[in-house]
Amino acid sequence: MNQIRYTRQTSIPQIGISGQKILANAKVLIAGAGGLGSISSYYLAAAGIGTLIVVDNDTVDFSNLNRQIIHSEADIGKPKAFSAAQSLEQLNSSIRIQPVNVEITDTTIAPLLKHVDVIVDACDNIKTRHVLNRASLKKGIPYVFGGVDGFNGMASTFIPGETPCFKCLFPNEERRQSTPGIIGPVAGIIGSLQAMEVIKLLLNIGKNLSHHLFRISGLDMRITNTPLERHLDCPACRGSFIKKEMSV
Amino acid sequence: MIIILNGLKEEVAENITIQACIEFVKEGDPDLIVEHNGRYVYPKDYPNRILKQNDIIEFINPNLGG
Numbered sequence: 001m002n003q004i005r006y007t008r009q010t011s012i013p014q015i016g017i018s019g020q021k022i023l024a025n026a027k028v029l030i031a032g033a034g035g036l037g038s039i040s041s042y043y044l045a046a047a048g049i050g051t052l053i054v055v056d057n058d059t060v061d062f063s064n065l066n067r068q069i070i071h072s073e074a075d076i077g078k079p080k081a082f083s084a085a086q087s088l089e090q091l092n093s094s095i096r097i098q099p100v101n102v103e104i105t106d107t108t109i110a111p112l113l114k115h116v117d118v119i120v121d122a123c124d125n126i127k128t129r130h131v132l133n134r135a136s137l138k139k140g141i142p143y144v145f146g147g148v149d150g151f152n153g154m155a156s157t158f159i160p161g162e163t164p165c166f167k168c169l170f171p172n173e174e175r176r177q178s179t180p181g182i183i184g185p186v187a188g189i190i191g192s193l194q195a196m197e198v199i200k201l202l203l204n205i206g207k208n209l210s211h212h213l214f215r216i217s218g219l220d221m222r223i224t225n226t227p228l229e230r231h232l233d234c235p236a237c238r239g240s241f242i243k244k245e246m247s248v
Numbered sequence: 249m250i251i252i253l254n255g256l257k258e259e260v261a262e263n264i265t266i267q268a269c270i271e272f273v274k275e276g277d278p279d280l281i282v283e284h285n286g287r288y289v290y291p292k293d294y295p296n297r298i299l300k301q302n303d304i305i306e307f308i309n310p311n312l313g314g
Contacts (some may be wrong), residue, residue: 036314124314126279149311170279170310171291181311187314213281213288215308222255224306228288 005094006048014205018183020048021168024095026202027051029112030120031104033084034058035182036146037122038070039191040198044120045088045095051113052088055100056080066116067184102153104128118198121166122191126175133158133166137240144197144209146190149180151218154189156209156228157197160240163210168231186218249301260299267294269305281308 003010003017010020026049027209030041033056041054060068060083062076068080075083085099102108104123109131113119119141121132136143136158143158145166158165167173200206213226230238232238249287253273264291266282282289289297292297299305310313 032314034314122314124312126312129312147311147313149309149313152311154308154311168290169288170312171279172278175279175312180311182313215311224283226283226286226288231290233292 002060005092009047015203016019019203019205021162022127022203022225023048023199024050026117027115027204028054028118028120028198029053029055031055031079031109032065032122032124033068033070034048034122034124035067036191036194037084037188038068038122038190040120040122040146040195041084041088042070042091043094043192043195044198044231045097047195048092048095049198050203051096052083053081053098053100054084055102055104055109055112056084057101057103060243067187069184084224087174104131106131106134107190112141116141118201119143120194120198121147122194126170127173129166129170130173131237136160137237140240142201144194144201146194148182148190151183151186153216153218155190155193155197155214156212157201159210160237164228164230165234165237165240167236168234169213169228176234183218186216189216189218220244249299251265251299251302252304253308264299265295266297266299267304269299270294270296273307275307277309279310279312281310283308 009015028049033054058080058145060071070084070087080103081099085097086096136201137160140160146155182248197208200208211228216223
């Protein structure tokens, strides 16, 4: 491990050399290489997360470039997973990047989650988010949610057996949704928050967004962090609490 | 009575429930998130949660793009 590269974070007492080693041994799955994934994957690569799995089945389009800053004009038409991997490898050649060009479904996600420590939700639709939520609950892997629309964004961290899950908050698995307009900086804010959540989860430091829904309205700069409680009747996560209670 | 709805004063009927308030403002998003005095409210509680004078309500449309 190149120590100089990480000096400015290993000098933080809560991280140190031992924390950096934890990051180097970590494996994070980033679901989506769009606006959110561009930012979270860049920061996680820069922070020295040992293995990043970047999953996306879309290709780079000109209309992506206002916010998906991991891609450039030369990448138009390329699969986003490979375009993102190329940028991340240029940023940090000492970590392992695994691009995966598949649609995320209950079937495709399962084999990708072997030894994964955290799932980052950087996708753009509710159906895929429910797939991630189910996988998170089944495998007991923390799930860092982020979503953006217009000037607005939201984020939360769902920990199986401890916190509400995505379905507690968004019970409907289908949503009539036209392609939302998104201003780039709001994807930057939420993607950055997701990366910070991942680092804290891996190092078990600080307070995270579990039990809270963070929201920002960028147009009028209103920021709120609403406390969330478990939805006792949630059909998705009820089982994870029962499992946890039985193991105590 | 007056409540604060999404940061603005709104006059609503006495003892209005969150469910009735959603219908009153014609909020049709099936994935709407409701915050009542800074606390998240689950949809199953909308019909029973009665609002009081000066309560603060936020109707939040989810941001699910990426």
